[in-house]
Amino acid sequence: MLKLENVVAHYGNIQALSGISLEVSEGEIATIIGANGAGKTTTLKTICSLISPTSGKIYFQGKDITGRPTYEIVEAGISMVPEGRRVFPRMTVLENLQLGAYLNKNRQQVKSYLEEVFTLFPVLKSRAKQVAGTLSGGEQQMLAIGRALMAKPKLLLLDEPSMGLAPKIVESIFDIITKINCEGTTILLVEQNAGMALSIANKGYVLETGKIVMSDTAENLLENEKVKTAYLGE
Template identity: 55%
Template structure:
């Protein structure tokens, strides 16, 4: 079943067309990667799906319902949650306070606690540092906190914007294996990433964007093996 369907979506910033009639789908249970150079329109696509930007034409359906005119909070309520690029943790607040912001949908204390326990199981470092100011965490730990906070709202679909950006190689490996775990436990993932090799190696399917258009699609493996992709993105 298609969890997310984007159909002929275009986005303009003033006179500039950032996204040109893009169509793709994400099926339930998949990891789908959008790859492309900087400025290809990847972040704009995610921001439009999550309601932060309005498309100039085309549609976005989540679980069969049109959401392109919905507000961001409504979209989050339906189970579609984005981890923005650059981590965006709230400094001046503890790790715990950051996580609690993610569980605002749950009035039920018991339910919130159960979700928090699973987040701490997945990210033991956050439990160790729960009373520390989020500003004191390393880049990799802040990325884990941003992901943990998103998981607190129990998303059906997790949108990840450049999760490996600016991280040390050891953390990149760890973040990608966490993304796979989150997916195996039932969360569908749409991932945009500059690190094409890592993104495609965990993706069921991928789409390649160039200047606002999708120019190639295939399974993660097909795209990894494609000479065009190797030349353009994998240094081959």
């Protein structure tokens, strides 16, 4: 479904990605793990054209989407939940969710998608008129995921969904990610909590200083001694 071929990206003169190649197949959860500054967020931003790749190609469902405008990438079926949630704090929960469907002019369809999000996250329905900035961290994460789902993506990119959340809330968020995947959405997950990410993923990529140094099934990576030592605290 998604394929990156030798993607290079820079922040000014600093090279952030050094020839990334990876694939995400339809229906699976793939994860990218790595330390802070490894290039995980940059990879997702480059897929979405928030950063323009210096070289390399990005394909989605067989079509070259390299450097296309971000709104076209959303139209094609890719949505991203950014690191730090980035909800609009002064807008209500409902307004935040409606913004996620800004490309959809079919009001009935938007209403239907809204009900699907409220079924997945009942707490958001009860807080629909509440200002998003007053939600807890876990609720804001649910809102950020719900907002991305309002675009009805084929591929959902998740950037550090566990960041800053209590362990119980993290478990709940990861249960929801698994449920979204079971309902047919392919997922590319970037996560520092390597153990949690690999426990729900089909396959994983290990990123170090802008390069993929290892890739395998999630199960094999969980058992890999190098991964255990570097990322699982064993």
